Amino acid sequence: MSKKRRSYEIHGNTSSTSTPSRPRRSKLPRQDDLQQRPSSILQEIPQAVEDRLPSPIPKPEGFNEIKEEDFDDDFFDDEDFDTSLFETTINKISTQLTSSFVDPWITPPSSQDPEEVDKREFPLLPVQMNQFMKIKGLKNLYKWQEDCLRMKKVIKSANLIFSLPTSAGKSLVAEVHLLRHLLEGKNGILVLPFVSIVQEKVASLSAIASETGQKFVVEEYAAGNGRIPPIKRRQTPALFIATIEKASQIINCAINGEGPWISCCVVDELHMIGEGIRGARLEATLAKIMFATKQGKGSCQIIGMSATLPNLQDLVEFTRAELFTSDFRPIPLTQYLKLSHFVYRVEDDGKQLMTKFDRQIKPQDQKIDPDGLLPLVLEVIPKHSVLIFCSSRRNCQSVMKLLASQLKMEMVPDDLANKREMLINDLVQELESVGGVDPDFLNSLRFGIAFHHAGLSGPERATIEDGFRDGTLCVLCCTSTLAAGVNLPARRVIIRALTQGRSLLPISTYRQMAGRAGRAGYDTMGEAFIIAPPKDRKRCLELVGGVMNPAESKLDILVYEVILSVLELKLALTKSELLDFFTKYTLVTLTHLQELSVIVARD
Known part of the structure; x- marks a missing residue:
C-alpha cells in the first residue's frame, strides 16, 4: 500500500x-x-x-x-x-x-511594584513618555515641567498643587499624571470650570486615547451629557472630563459603590474653591473623596492647578499635598494702558508699577469708534490675531459689527477671502436646518471677524474656533469665559471694559485674559491692552500688579446639603465623625469652624 x-x-x-x-x-x-x-x-x-x-x-x-x-x-x-x-x-x-513587538502603552504589573516605582524618574515609563511627547508634537519639556514631574513623592501618588502663570504649560503635567493611572488600568477624572473647556479637552484627550490603541475611554460630563451613575467597566478604564457639578455626582457614585472608583482627580483652576456656591461644591467634593480614602474605600491622588494666591499654603494643607510654584512664562508679555488717545507701557522698577508713554493713537472716526479699537486691530491683522474681551454678549456682537463696518474688502488678501467664503459655506450648510445664520454675522466673517460667547450653537462654536486657530479668522470679540482655558492663539489681547457683567473685573479674570496673549507654539511675543478713561488709571494698575484675593472656604453656603450628603454616603454615622469630617478635611477658617460645630451639635 x-x-x-x-x-x-x-x-x-x-x-x-x-x-x-x-x-x-x-x-x-x-x-x-x-x-x-x-x-x-x-x-x-x-x-x-x-x-x-x-x-x-x-x-x-x-x-x-x-x-x-x-x-x-x-x-x-x-x-x-x-x-x-x-x-x-x-x-x-x-x-x-x-x-x-512590545506595546509601549501597556504598563506591566512589575512596573507598578512599589520598589520599581521608587526607581522611576517620571510618572510614565520612558517609552510611554517618548510616545506621549510625540503625540503632543513636543521635543522637550520646559525645565519647570521636568522638575515637577520628577517629584518622587508625587510619583508615588502623593497629592500635588502647582501654581504658575497662564500659558506656562500646566496642562501637560496634569495629563501625564492622569495618563499614568489610566495605563495602569485605573479611572481618572478631570474637573474643569466651564462646559466649553470640557468639550475642548474631550476632543484633545480622545485623540490621545486613540493613539494609545484605546487603552482607555474618554467620557464627557457637561450640561446634559454623561450617565449617572457612570458605567463600571471591567477591563477598560475611563477618563471622566466633567464640570464641577457633574464631578460631584461622579465622586458620590464612586463612594457609594454605584460607579467606578476614581484613582486620580485633577482639578483645573483650583483657586475657584473660594468663589461662591461652585467653590463650595468643589471643596465638598474634594473633602468627601479624601475622607473616603481615609476610611479605606480606595486611594485617590488629587492634583490641583492654581493661579498664584496669597494663601496657597492653606490649599496645600487642605489637600495634604506637595507644592510646586514658579513664575515661568514661555512667551514674554508686555502690558499696556490705553487712556483716551494715549498708550502707556506698564513697567516694573522692582518696587512699584509705573507707566511710560509709548505712542498716540487716534480713531479714524471718533463718533463710530471712540475707543480707537480699529487702529489697535489693524496694527496686528491679518498676519497675527486679536482677542477683544467685552463685558457682555451684546457688547461682543456690537464690537464685531463696528469693526466690520469700517473695513473694506480691498484690504482682504485673495487667499484669505477664498478661505473665508469656504468657512461661510460650511457654516450655512450646517445651520440651514435650524434657521440659518445672521446676515451681519456672515458679513463680519468675510473680514475675518467673529464673536464668541455661550450663545453660540455647537457647530458655530466649532467652526469659529477652528477658523481662528488656522488663521482664517483673525479677530474674536469674546466674553471672559474664553479666557478660562479654551486654547485659542492671539498675538494681542484687548480688554475693553473694567467690568464683568455688573461687577468689577477680578484680578484673577484679568490675568486669565492677559494670559491668552502670546501662547507658546503660536507667537514669539504677547501684548495685553486695557482700554479705560484716564480717571481709572489707578484701577488699571491694580489689575496688572495687584494681589489676588485669598481662596477662602465658602462651605457655609452648602453646609446643610453637605451634612446630608455625608450621612447619605455613610461617610459619617455619628456627630463625632461628622465633626471630624468638617474639622480635618475641609478648608474653613476658625470662624467658620465654630459656626459649623454649633450646627452639627444642634442638628
Whole structure:
C-alpha cells in the first residue's frame, strides 16, 4: 500500500493542502523551482504576520534574519519533504516577530511594584513618555515641567498643587499624571470650570486615547451629557472630563459603590474653591473623596492647578499635598494702558508699577469708534490675531459689527477671502436646518471677524474656533469665559471694559485674559491692552500688579446639603465623625469652624 503524502501549492503568502488518492509526481513543484523560492517566502511571511499585528509596529529588535542558506538542499526534497519541519519554521518566524513587538502603552504589573516605582524618574515609563511627547508634537519639556514631574513623592501618588502663570504649560503635567493611572488600568477624572473647556479637552484627550490603541475611554460630563451613575467597566478604564457639578455626582457614585472608583482627580483652576456656591461644591467634593480614602474605600491622588494666591499654603494643607510654584512664562508679555488717545507701557522698577508713554493713537472716526479699537486691530491683522474681551454678549456682537463696518474688502488678501467664503459655506450648510445664520454675522466673517460667547450653537462654536486657530479668522470679540482655558492663539489681547457683567473685573479674570496673549507654539511675543478713561488709571494698575484675593472656604453656603450628603454616603454615622469630617478635611477658617460645630451639635 502506497504511503500518502500531502502536497503544498505555494501562491504568494498563502499555502493550501490537499490529500490526493495516490501520490502524483506532477502535483509537486520541481526541486530546482523550490530552491529558488525560500527567499521570496521569507519576505512574504513577515508581511503576512505584520498585517495581523496592531499598528504602528516598531521595528523588531534582535530579530535574527533567516537566510536562504539556512535551508539545506534536502529541505524541499521531493521524496523526503518534511511538512512538519516546514510548518515549524513558519511558526518560528511568526513567533519571533510577534514576541519582538512590545506595546509601549501597556504598563506591566512589575512596573507598578512599589520598589520599581521608587526607581522611576517620571510618572510614565520612558517609552510611554517618548510616545506621549510625540503625540503632543513636543521635543522637550520646559525645565519647570521636568522638575515637577520628577517629584518622587508625587510619583508615588502623593497629592500635588502647582501654581504658575497662564500659558506656562500646566496642562501637560496634569495629563501625564492622569495618563499614568489610566495605563495602569485605573479611572481618572478631570474637573474643569466651564462646559466649553470640557468639550475642548474631550476632543484633545480622545485623540490621545486613540493613539494609545484605546487603552482607555474618554467620557464627557457637561450640561446634559454623561450617565449617572457612570458605567463600571471591567477591563477598560475611563477618563471622566466633567464640570464641577457633574464631578460631584461622579465622586458620590464612586463612594457609594454605584460607579467606578476614581484613582486620580485633577482639578483645573483650583483657586475657584473660594468663589461662591461652585467653590463650595468643589471643596465638598474634594473633602468627601479624601475622607473616603481615609476610611479605606480606595486611594485617590488629587492634583490641583492654581493661579498664584496669597494663601496657597492653606490649599496645600487642605489637600495634604506637595507644592510646586514658579513664575515661568514661555512667551514674554508686555502690558499696556490705553487712556483716551494715549498708550502707556506698564513697567516694573522692582518696587512699584509705573507707566511710560509709548505712542498716540487716534480713531479714524471718533463718533463710530471712540475707543480707537480699529487702529489697535489693524496694527496686528491679518498676519497675527486679536482677542477683544467685552463685558457682555451684546457688547461682543456690537464690537464685531463696528469693526466690520469700517473695513473694506480691498484690504482682504485673495487667499484669505477664498478661505473665508469656504468657512461661510460650511457654516450655512450646517445651520440651514435650524434657521440659518445672521446676515451681519456672515458679513463680519468675510473680514475675518467673529464673536464668541455661550450663545453660540455647537457647530458655530466649532467652526469659529477652528477658523481662528488656522488663521482664517483673525479677530474674536469674546466674553471672559474664553479666557478660562479654551486654547485659542492671539498675538494681542484687548480688554475693553473694567467690568464683568455688573461687577468689577477680578484680578484673577484679568490675568486669565492677559494670559491668552502670546501662547507658546503660536507667537514669539504677547501684548495685553486695557482700554479705560484716564480717571481709572489707578484701577488699571491694580489689575496688572495687584494681589489676588485669598481662596477662602465658602462651605457655609452648602453646609446643610453637605451634612446630608455625608450621612447619605455613610461617610459619617455619628456627630463625632461628622465633626471630624468638617474639622480635618475641609478648608474653613476658625470662624467658620465654630459656626459649623454649633450646627452639627444642634442638628
